[in-house]
Amino acid sequence: MNRERGSSADQHGPARTEEIDLPVIGMYCANCAKAVERALKKKVKGVEDATVNYAAEQVHLKYDPRLVPMDKLANAVHEAGYRLVLPDPDDDPGNAEAVARREEIAKQKKALSVGLAFTIPLFILSMGRDWGMVPAVLGDHFLYNIVLFLLATPVQFYTGKGYYLGAWHSLRNRNANMDVLVALGSTTAYVYSVIVMVAGTGHLYFEAAAMIITLIKLGKWLEIRAKGKAGTAIQDLMKRVPPTVHLIDEMGEYHDMPLNAVRPGDMVRVKPGETIPVDGVIDSGTTSIDVSLLTGESTPYDAETGDEVYGGTINQQGAINVKVMKPGSDSAIARIVKRVKAAQGSKAPIQRLADRVAAVFVPVIVGVALLTLVVWLVLTGSIETALVRMVAVLVIACPCAMGLATPTAIITGMGAGAKKGILYRDAEAVEAGAKIRLVAFDKTGTLTLGEPELSTLHVVGKTKTRELLELAASALKSSSHPLASAAVKMGKEKGIIFHDSAMFEEEAGFGVRTMLDNGRLIHIGRPEAFEELPGGMENAISEMRENGETVSVVADRYGIIGVLGFRDKPRDEARDTVQQLRQMGMRTAMLSGDHKAIVNSIGQELGLDYLHSEQHPEDKEAAVLAYRKKIRGGVAVVGDGINDAPALARADLGIAIGSGADVAIEVAGISLPSDDLRNVPRAIKLSRKTVAVIRQNLFWAFAYNVALVPVAAGVLAIFPAAPAMLQQLHPALAAGAMAISSITVVMNSLRLR
């Protein structure tokens, strides 16, 4: 398929022509080609030309895209009796994100490298002179200052460019953030230093300006590097659906068609083992379907004529004809992908702690600076002295360690987590974890083991319990149904002897029937598959179902001999985990696709606060949204399946547990590869600790600098006995404070290890 573009002008400009080659299906003779051309040229306004290549089964179209929507073309061709295959709208945009990220990292790294390359010598030369390590003949020479200026300038404008832009945007929104603080501090230092250099007297603060910019750039680069990679798991979800579909036409013939050529009303055949391509209704045939995509349950769902089926679910052993209800782009699996993308797009980045601090700090410091200016003007009447003091305040007020406060803590925190099996995707996930107030769990595979367990054996009549297990397990040995595996597992655990079976029959909806080698004919199936159940049994079965069990009836040739109950058992540590979360002050909820009875039963057992049952992926997502609105604080979702993806994407923090679906892991902020649920409270604890360290770091970052503000303001000048260095803000003090605060922050972060 190739496209060419004509001139591009907007809606009301001169006509645009696009050319495109599209496949056409159903042309059996050369004349059909003419029919297609005719249909396109005559029936659709805006088609300039249509040339069909019969042999290649393609039509070359020249048309005005403003006048002709794609589906009009498809309709015209359809009316003529053929099919036009439209281009795939979802042509992979996924990698744009990955590329953008790589470019961003490279850009920041370059800026940082330049910054370091110039700042380090600048620091050495400047401090060296201040501490008397440079011979006066060099140090006093005016060229020395020019060198300092030349070293500082690239840092200021190349490395620092981003801050000016950022500050501009922030101020336009009447907000101050870190960029504003950096721009303010470093620019003041730089400009003042240039003036001083030209005027010939006073202190130079070039190294302060450069250090502010470079250190904060270092922090930013570290942060970006730690960010999680974008993946393709979401796009790849659509790959589960086969690209071609077995279409049945009116004459009963099969055609293999591309998925996007299928329309509502078509009849499609789905063979055993294939993925159901679209949403529809079964027209004929019986089968069982793996609907774990939607419910998380691996227990197959028996379906027959009249039942709804969903695109993306997996057909098991029966072949069915499905009447298509919705196009391929609107199937259940396509909707999941759309919802996940929408949820991801809707997340505004959390306003980082450092920015919030800056928002308050900037106005305060500007106030103090102005106050200093006024006071000194009044005290001395000299505008120069007052200005110098004001500049000093502004310079010292910018804490460059601030840029390191968050990234160092986050990186160390992420590293510490990784060692414990807690994988954070990015910095936001770490910070989000500290604010969580509600944790919502998926049921199957998360709170429970995901595999059913044979939990009840009810005998009827003269049968003994062990005998029932023996017969059932032997009969079910040849079935791959999850319930059968559960029975077999229990049989093995109890050490029963397995009988061989001949004549094994398994049918969806009917169950299993087989003849064992001891002569017993055994039939096992859902209670509904049996014609008559003794009265008391119906009650017993209802009760079992109330308890959340899946029930199977076992019969031999004479009648019913027993009832089996299966449950999806909660994980051992589930209850403890829920308790722990409560102790930490959080509420808990369950989101499950399973039946109400089962959800209530397990919910009570584990002590959860809120329960939701029979949830499709969209329902889970809606529930999460509702909680986010209702609760002050964050909502976390813990899940493992594709059906959890929309909810995971919508949560303030998504946690993917176990070796779950790729989509879940990609969409979640934290991935916990081990199955242990206790890692959930552990992850939250780690987040809380990390955020605490960030706060401490911010404190230390500001502390040294703020302590020097009075010095800069000249408070100590009142005391003539004070050392000369402290009566003013000596540049060495500024640089020194920055260095020490940076080191303190780094060391404090290392405590997280």
Next chain:
Amino acid sequence: MSEIQRTFTVEGMHCKGCANLVRSILEEDVDGVTQAVVNLDAATVDLSYDDAVMNVSTAGRLLEESGYKLILPTD
């Protein structure tokens, strides 16, 4: 001016698409034709048209352009 209906034979139709094409040519491009019902299996078309307006040789020519042959009934 009278409306009549006659059955013609059409040679060269291989498939449903051809049948459609023939129908649409006759109904849309030929003056005077009110309806054309094509029978693919019999290779015929029941044409309803206004005797005074419809020009059979025009119809034949138009169909030939698309690769079909219109054969008049021999009655």
